[in-house]
Amino acid sequence: MHRFASLLTLLLLFSFFYAEPAIGQERHYELSGTISSQSGEPMAGAYVLINPGNKTISTDERGRFSVSLPPGEYTLESQYLGMERVEQQVNLFRDTSVRLQMKSKATNLRQVEIVAKSSMDVQSTQMGSTYMDVKLLTKMPALLGEVDVIRSVSSLPGVVSAGEGTAGFYVRGGSADQNLVLLDDVPVFNSAHLFGFFSVYNPDVLKSYTLHRSGISARYGSRISSILDVQLRDGNEERPQYQAGISPISAKFSVDGPVSPKLTILAAGRAAYPTYLLRMFNSDNIRNSSGHFYDLNLKANYKLNENNTVSFSSYHSNDGFKFPFDTTYQWSNTLGNIKWTHVYGNSLSSTVTVAKSTYTNQIEGIATGDEFNMSSGIDFTQIKADLGYFGLERHAIDFGGGASYYTIEPGKLEPYGTSSLNPRELQIDKGTEYHAYLNDEVTLNPRWTVSLGLRHTYFVKRGPTDVYVFAEGRPRSETSITDTTHYGEGSKVHTYQGLEPRASVRFLLNDTRSLKASYSRTRQYLQLVTNTAAITPVDVWKLANTHIQPQIADQVAVGYFYVKPDNAYEFSWEVYYKWLQNQVDYKDGAVLLLNPALEAELLIGKGMAYGSEWLLKKNTGRTTGWLSLTYSRSMRQIDGETPEETINSGNWYPSNYDKPLNLNVFLNRQLHPKWTVSGNFNYTTGRPITASDSWYRYHGHIFANYVGRNQARMPDYHRLDASLNYEFEKRKRVAYTASFSVYNLYGRKNAYSTFFRHYYGRPPGAYKLAIIGVPIPSINLNARF
Structure with missing residues (x-):
């Protein structure tokens, strides 16, 4: 790491003293600006066409753009799907900043008239990021009649699905909980409906999403693998519009439009009713099961004046599922935020956000003799301020800070009826995370642009809690606890802090090609304790404490990026390497549920991940789509103080998220002005498993013998949707x-999983469980009026 930091420092110094451009000797000026809707919403991914020169650039997630040009008179034309074009004349004889506002089109767009945008920007320093407009998402094949953000994310380079019937995904060798999943800047702690067959994102109300895998801005933090930033659209400003849809198991309705000249609103609801379909199966277990979900979205924007906008965004969902004869599950997400955006002028803007997100889970045992209610959940509150300053020549500066408050209920068990279970309630887990950041994107000359960022986080684990002291030289367990220290309500139990430097460099080969490199350090004070590979309703979130240190990731990446001048094709190639600290794995036979001494079941080690990603995308013509290919490895090493706290004798072994080869192909073909057909193919190496390599007899019984964790693999995964x-x-x-x-x-x-079972007269054998093993057709009808 020190060698890389030294090389990066030398590169930055060289960049600062690099002679004024090799692209001609004429002086250049910086043209920068912001693009927003009339309500003040930043237009991320909007295109700016600059003439003369026919040069095209796109805006970042805050609706900003910046380009270096020779002096002269230029015409700027801004374009965005669903918005009217905007033109502005600019006399560029000094560094100039402009502000463009776009107006919604009054007419509906024909769905087949999709103009695919480039998912990357050759001109910016940003790398490892993919932008997708929801209009393209609607063309992807659907499961049970509903297109899905999480499923489409899994078709991008460096991303693999956590498994059939799950809403989790892995990014560059990290676990599912190492991804920060956002809805309008608010974290979502469980993004699944019906155990992952749907996600929390209603496609009818979405505007776009961006997945950040590397080169992450200092503005983002709290997770070490990726940021999935999903944005809802604002209500249109012209007239009320309505949309309804129905499929065999779900229905939805949405409305958006103006309430007054200053207020727009967007509201939507969905519900699923698969129970009647389950009744059609021959299996008693399936026929006697039931399930449902509903979710609601509400967003309002109020424009106080030209410089002030207030917005409110909220989401609520409820899920239920019942397995016959024994267990029912119910979980709920409720989240929302209030934002105040203020523009001080062309040079400075600010956004103050207050956000809230709660997730609750309830399990009820209904089997006779085992009746119980068990609940858990997490409550998250955040206040933050984000500012952008563009008043300095060749600089675009972001800075801000905030505080986040976590309250976790890890588990409460309440028996009832004839149950012989004992009641149990674990201590509440509380913590506070503070952050501050500064990011400066510097245009050194037309070829070189550097983005330098620094984020600082400070975490406090708070009481009430009991901290156990374990005997030295012995494996941690409930029997090796020698003392307990109690901390009262609100007291400071343990603190962690650290800097998270971020840097990225772009070297422009020409207007269509660039080379980029980046380095980032990220910290994560919250993690999921689970014995499954994906996020499930019964999993428990856990904060860093005296025995569990925060996860830390250092990542370096380099890449080559190309976009044809007419945006017809784009190509990218990225190579990355990650160093991971304080990675958690589990003891053999670990008990995770309702365990007051959970730290005794956890093993802490280090990890590494590396890989190469290719993306080829076609954006224009009757046939559009992309091909993404990833080769990657994700490894872990757990070398504890005792043999019981060591995995695979301290040697490196594949992590649960190690899937070396991942191929995705998506194609969309316009057959006729009214007809389009699309297909999506996915191939992935099977997930690592711990397999039985022998068997033995003990007191007349046959047992499987497991040697070496994650030394075998499940069969390779492949699937075609149309x-x-x-x-x-x-x-x-x-x-x-x-x-x-x-x-x-x-x-x-x-x-989905593999298990070993012994049948009389033969040794234990491996059997696989498939969640979906048949083609699943679906049809849906949508109306917009």
Whole structure:
């Protein structure tokens, strides 16, 4: 790391003293600006066409752009899907900043008239990021009639799905809980509906999403693998619009539009009712099961004046599922935020946000003799301020800070009826995380741009809690506890802090090609304690404490980026390496549920991940789509003080998230102005498992013998999905669209998990469990009016 830091320092010094451009000797000036809607919402991914020169650049997630040009008179034309074009004349004879506002189109867009945008910006320093407009998302094949953000994310380079029927995903060798999943800047702690067959994101109300995998701005923190930033759209400002959709197991409705000249609103609801379909199965276990979910979105924007906008965004969901005869599950997400955006002028703007997110989970045992209610959850509150300053020549500065408050209920068990279980309640887990950051993007000359960022975090673990003291030289367990220290309500138990430097460099080969490099350090004070590979309703979040140190990741990445001048094709190639500290694994036979001495079951070690990612994307023509290919490895090393606290004799072994080869192909073909067809193919190396390599007899019973953790693999995963979309003639201001899709077209029985079972007369054998082993057709109908 020190060698890389030294090389980066030399590169930055060289960049600062680099002679004024090799692209001609004429003096250049900086043209920068922001693009927003009339309500003040930043237009991320908007295109700016600059003439003369026919130069195209796009805005970042805050609606900003910056480009270096020779002096002269220019025409700026801003374009964004669903918005009217905006033109502005600029006399560029000094560094100039502009502010453009876009207006919503009054007419509905035909769904087949999709203009795919580039998912990357060759001109910016940003790398390892993919932007997707929701209009393209609607063309992807659907499961059970619903397109899904999480499923589409898994088709991007460096990302693999956590498994069939789950909403989790792995990014560059990290676990599912190492991804910060946001909805309008508010964390979502469980993004799954119906155990992952749907996600919390209603596609009818989304604007776009951006996945950040490397080169992450200092503005973001709290997770060490990735940031999934999903944004809701604002209500349109022209007239009320309505949208409704129905499929065999779900229905939805949304409305958006102006309430007054200053106030717009967006509201939506969804519900799923799969129980009647479950009744059609022959299996008693399936036929006697039931499930449901509903979710609600509400967003309002109020424009106080030209410089002040207040917005409110909220989300609520409820899920329920019942397994026959023994267990019912119910979980809920409730989150929201209030934002105040103030523009001080062309040079300074600020956004103050107050956010709240709660997740609760309840499990009820209904089997006779084992009746119980068990609950857990997490409560998150945050206040922060983010500012942007553009008043300095060749600089774009972001800075801000905030505080986050965590309250975790790890578990409460309440028996009832004829149950012989004992009641149990674990201590509340509380903590506070403070952060401050500064990021400066410096345009040194037309070829070189450098982004330098620094984030500082300070975490306090607070009481009430009991801290156990374990005997030295012995494996940690409840029997090795020698003392207990009690901390009262609100007291400071333990603190952690550290700097998180971020840096990225872009070297522009020409207007369409660039080389980029980045380094980032990230810290994570919250993690999921689970014995599964994906996020499930029964998992428990855990804060860093005296025995669990925060996770730390250092990542370096380099890449080559190319976009054709007409945006028809784009290509990127990135190579990365990650160093991981304080990675958690578990003892053999670890008891994680309702364990007051959970630290005794955890093993702490280090990790590494590296890989190479390729993306080829076609954006124009009747056939569009992309091909992404990733080769990566994710390894762990647990070398404890005792043999019981060591895995695989202290040698490196594949992590649970190690899937070396990942191939995704997505194609969308416009057959006719009214017909489009699309397909998505995914191939992934099987997940590592701990397999039995022998068996033995003990007191007349046969047992499987496991040697070496994660030394075998499940079968490789592959699946093909397809969909056919049709747009009806518009009648009486109502536009109808229909789609027919088939998930798992050729009926692949992909293994979700593997287990070993002994049948009399033969040694234990391996058996795989497939969640979805047949093609699943679905149809849905949508109306917009």
